[in-house]
Amino acid sequence: MTTSLPLQDRSILETARRQVLDQGEGLAEEQLLDVLRLPDDALPDILELAHQVRLRHCGEEVEVEGIISIKTGGCPEDCHFCSQSGVFDSPVRGVWLDVPELVKAAKETAAAGATEFCIVAAVRGPDIKLMNQVKFAIDRIRQEVDINIACSLGMLTRRQVDQLASWGVHRYNHNLETARSYFPRVVTTHTYEERLETCAMVKDAGMELCCGALIGMGESLEQRAELAAQLAALEPHEVPLNFLNPRPGTPLQDQPIMKGKDALRAIAAFRLAMPRTVLRYAGGRELALGDLGTRDGLLGGINAVIVGNYLTTLGRPATADLNLLVDLNMPIKELQKTL
Numbered sequence: 001m002t003t004s005l006p007l008q009d010r011s012i013l014e015t016a017r018r019q020v021l022d023q024g025e026g027l028a029e030e031q032l033l034d035v036l037r038l039p040d041d042a043l044p045d046i047l048e049l050a051h052q053v054r055l056r057h058c059g060e061e062v063e064v065e066g067i068i069s070i071k072t073g074g075c076p077e078d079c080h081f082c083s084q085s086g087v088f089d090s091p092v093r094g095v096w097l098d099v100p101e102l103v104k105a106a107k108e109t110a111a112a113g114a115t116e117f118c119i120v121a122a123v124r125g126p127d128i129k130l131m132n133q134v135k136f137a138i139d140r141i142r143q144e145v146d147i148n149i150a151c152s153l154g155m156l157t158r159r160q161v162d163q164l165a166s167w168g169v170h171r172y173n174h175n176l177e178t179a180r181s182y183f184p185r186v187v188t189t190h191t192y193e194e195r196l197e198t199c200a201m202v203k204d205a206g207m208e209l210c211c212g213a214l215i216g217m218g219e220s221l222e223q224r225a226e227l228a229a230q231l232a233a234l235e236p237h238e239v240p241l242n243f244l245n246p247r248p249g250t251p252l253q254d255q256p257i258m259k260g261k262d263a264l265r266a267i268a269a270f271r272l273a274m275p276r277t278v279l280r281y282a283g284g285r286e287l288a289l290g291d292l293g294t295r296d297g298l299l300g301g302i303n304a305v306i307v308g309n310y311l312t313t314l315g316r317p318a319t320a321d322l323n324l325l326v327d328l329n330m331p332i333k334e335l336q337k338t339l
Contacts, residue, residue, distance in 0.1 A: 002045050009042050013049060016272055021053050026273045029229035035269045036221045040261055047300030050268035054301050057275040061333040062325055063304040065116035065150075065280070066109030066318075070102060070133065075122040079177070080186045081217055083247035084122035102137045106145045112307055112318040113332050117141070118150040118173060124190070125155040131163065138167050150210065155190065155198045165205040171237065172202045173210035179226035182219045186252075199234055212240035212282060215266055216258030224266060228273040238304065239277050241270060243284030263288040264296055271301030280304035291320075298328060 005013075012034045019025050027035065038046060075084045106117045119137060121130055130153065138149055151164060152173035164172065176195055177183070183192045202209045211234055213227055231239055243263055246255045263285075271279055281302050285294055298305075305325075307318035325332060 002041065005042055005045070009038055012038065013042065013045055017049055020272050020275050021049065021056060024057055024275055026232050026275055027269075029225050032225040032228050032269050032273055033222060035272060036225055036265055038265070043261055043264060046268040047264060047296060050271040050301035051299050053271055053275050054279070054303050058278070058303050060331060061303070062298075062330045063116065063278060063280070063333045064112070064114040064322070065118060065304065065306050066105070066112065066114045067118040067120055067152075067306055068102065068105040068109075069120045069122065070130075070137065076124050077189045078187065080251040081177075081214055081244060081247070082122075083250055085250070099133070099137045099140050103140050103144055106141045106147055106149075109307075110145050110147045113322055114147065114307060115333055116148045116150055116171070117145070118152055118171075120152040120173075121154065123154045125157070126153040126160060131160060135163075135167055138169070142168070152210075155194055156201060158201055161198075161201045161205045161207075165207050169207060171208040171210050173212070173240070174198045174202065175212040175214065175240070175242075176227065176231060176234075177212070177214045178217060178219055179223040180230060181226060182217075182223045186217055196234075199236070203235075208237035209234065210238040210240065211236040212238075212242060212280075213270070214242040214244060214284075216244035216255070216263070216284070216288065217252060218255055225269070228270050231270075232273045232277075237278060238280055239270065239274060240280040240282035240306070241267060241285075241302075242282040243288035245284040245287055258284075258288045260289050260293040264293060264300055267297045267302060268300050278304045280306060282306050294321075295324060295328070298324065298330065 016027060016031065016035065020027060035046060078085055102119065109117045119134060123130065134151060134153065141149060148170040149168065150171040150173060151169050174195060178186055180192045199209055199211055211231060213231065215224060243258050244252060244255055246253050279302050281297065289297060305321050307321050
């Protein structure tokens with residue numbers, strides 16, 4: 001620990017070390033706020049502690065995933081950060097992928113070293129047509145590719161949750177995105193409680209829950225700490241961390257890109273909130289962090305990455321992330337059939 005830090009800052013870090021690293025107990029909301037308020041001089045110590053926590057409680061393996069959208073654009077919800085919303089004047093237009101394209105994408109994802117392939121749809125929730133197409137796609141992918149399949153299809157009914165579980169869906173993604181107190185500022189067409197209901201049903205059905213965050217939307221540090229604590233209370237298997245990439249035509253198009261040091265502090269804080277959770281690099285890291293910051297985050301609590309492009313924005317080339325993992329001597333998690 002940097003000895004030049006003020007005594008109070010050193011005390012915050014030492015408490016976190018004992019509680020999270022030694023005892024395996026995540027920090028509470030007020031403690032997370034203390035971490036997020038630490039000065040830039042303390043950032044190397046915060047990242048180092050988060051990295052040690054990741055190694056001790058998650059191991060050294062990194063999970064690699066690819067994602068593809070089966071239906072892009074035209075969503076009826078008004079999530080203010082999302083260019084796929086049909087409510088806003090966004091350049092993204094509705095497009096459906098056919099099953100052969102999905103199978104091709106799954107093969108390419110597996111060839112890039114990924115063990116997880118996520119099928120995503122921009123919808124409030126799936127209708128019968130979409131569920132049937134997803135079922136067909138899952139069957140075809142399983143015939144040709146050895147890869148775990150995840151889905152992100154919006155809010156679900158109990159019957160739909162049970163169907164996905166019976167089809168062998170490994171993991172379901174449904175993000176909280178932001179803190180409960182900030183949620184009405186960014187979404188008005190559905191509630192926080194509706195998102196929580198889907199998350200609870202997914203866990204009850206035995207699927208792994210992937211529930212993520214989108215930070216840098218104008219929320220306060222207090223709300224960032226609130227979100228980390230609320231995610232920790234859900235006990236998801238995985239938390240994708242997204243950083244706002246302001247999209248043209250959305251209400252957040254003029255929101256400044258998050259500063260790299262603030263993004264790294266958030267990464268460490270989320271790791272200290274959830275010592276055993278898969279913490280995944282997701283959208284926007286290319287802008288908020290760049291190459292050097294991406295490296296720092298992998299040494300600051302991150303233990304999973306989405307490789308390639310995202311749903312409507314470009315990501316880093318898969319080879320860049322995979323080469324970085326080799327440089328850092330971080331082994332890629334091998335495929336495990338858990339269902």
